[in-house]
Amino acid sequence: MRFFPVALLSGLLVLSGCSDSSSEKASSAPAVKPEVNVMALHPTSVAITALLPGRTAASLIAEVRPQVGGIIRKRNFQEGGSVKEGDILYEIDPATFQATYDSQVAALQKAEGAVPSAQAKVDRYKGLSQRDAVSQQDLDDAQSLLTQANADVASAKAALDAARINLEYTKIRAPIGGRVGASTVTVGALVTAGQTTTLTTIRQIDPINVDVTQSSTNLLKLRRSIEDGRLKTSGANVSVHLTLEDGSSYKQVGRIEFLDAAVEETTGSVTVRAEFPNPDQLLLPGVYVRATIQEGIRDNSFLVPQRAVSRNTKGEATAKFVGGDGKVEERIVSVERSMGNSWLVSQGIKDGERVVVEGSQRVKAGQDVIATDVIVNDATGEIEETSQSSLDTPVNQTADAAAGGVKLATKD
Structure with missing residues (x-):
């Protein structure tokens, strides 16, 4: 029992030496780099682009109205289908206009028949006037009758042209090509010239327009960047890409058509119109889209x-x-x-x-x-x-x- 403190002290010294040795090894180990x-x-x-919301719009719109009155005798198109420029859409009963045209043809023939007689009388009086066989007054009267006969011919021709035009208007034709909408009248309906109600509407959707709005503040920043040389524009025909409502990308590339000349007072925005090819007629007027417009290149x-x-x-x-x-x-x-x-x-x-x-x-x-x-x-x-x-x-x-x-x- 007398040797116990000495043994305990020796053990503590050994443990202390081991601890010091471990500390020295830990301090000498290299730090791990993250x-x-x-x-x-x-x-x-970098191509600078702007993602702007907008809607599609027809490039051309024609509201079809009658130019003469009458009864609709026939409709020659399928509602919602495609028509070409000049296609006959409606036919109005032409009986009255045909009779007027025939009457004007006869009136023209009558007027033309009076011209040879008046012309022969003038020629004859000119010869007699040189031999003092007729008075100058008779020659003047003959020339006046010839002038009036020629005027009657011109008037009859004009009346015939008007009758022909009205007769042609009984066939209501498509002023433009495109998609035709629903018809507001049926066969047998009475229409009048210059009526406010349209018979149908034609919209040209190839190409199709996309109207987007750009804030006037962004336009001002864009112009300043161009003036300072920090941004290079890529020309007048800036490319435009579309993202459709379902998130897909439209495969056709459009170009800027025009920038509106005025800022909308209520919203502080400017309308930008782009034009896109639409050969498959995938885009219809009124569709919401997002347009990515390339504004320029930043080097x-x-x-x-x-x-x-x-x-x-x-x-x-x-x-x-x-x-x-x-x-x-x-x-x-x-x-x-x-x-x-x-x-x-x-x-x-x-x-x-x-x-x-x-x-x-x-x-x-x-x-x-x-x-x-x-x-x-x-x-x-x-x-x-x-x-x-x-x-x-x-x-x-x-x-x-x-x-x-x-x-x-x-x-x-």
Whole structure:
């Protein structure tokens, strides 16, 4: 029992030595670097687009009305079908107009029959007047009768033309080609010239118009960007793409037709009209669509994935980059607008810099990291593939590796 304190003290010394040895080994072990995924950024020319709501409208609309009165004898079209310009839509009973036309034909023949006699009398009186066989007054009277006979012929021709036109109006023709609507009258109905009620309506939907509205504020920003040289327009025929009500894309590409000359006072917007081919007549008037209008091209801009950008307490957009020494750098970036699942940034980024797209929450500024290059799909905003090489060494050892291995996948 006398040796127990000595044994206990020896055990404590041994344990203390082991603990010190373990602490020294733990302090000498290298710290584990956090891993992050990065994407190299390169300047590119970005098409600036605007997504605007709108509705389709027929390019031409014709309201069909009768130009003469009468009884509808026949209807020659299928409601809701297609008609061509000049097709006969309705036929009005032509009996009265045919009789008028025949009467005018006879009147013209009568007037033309009086001309030869008057002309022969004038010729005869001219010869006799040279021998003083007739007076000058008789010659003047003969010439007056000839002039009146010619005028009667002209008047009869005009009356015949009017009768022919009215007779032709008994066949109501399509003024334009397109889709014809429902008929408001049936066979046997009485119609009158210049009536307010339309017989039917024809709409031309190939091509078809799309009317969208753009705020006057956005138009002002657009024009200032063009004047400052920050935006290059792509010409007068700016391309337009449509998204239909079910979310699908319309395969035909349209072009801008005109920009309204006035701003709507109640809404502060301007109407923009685009024209689209519609050969399959898929688009009908009145359909709600969304139009993506290409406003111009911005050069030397960067597309930064939205997942790589966050906001600080001041509301400023920030992103983390892996610098040339392998350390994390946090920087404020100037975000202008969203482009798909990316932000458009025109300032604050240099060619080849690598932005952290995954793992930014696990690291802080000044920290050493292991950076792995990835590709981000702009259509989904998700990482599409990861390269096999990890960059444990500083990224500036080879400029080609930092600039050439990463591309931004964009949707067609």
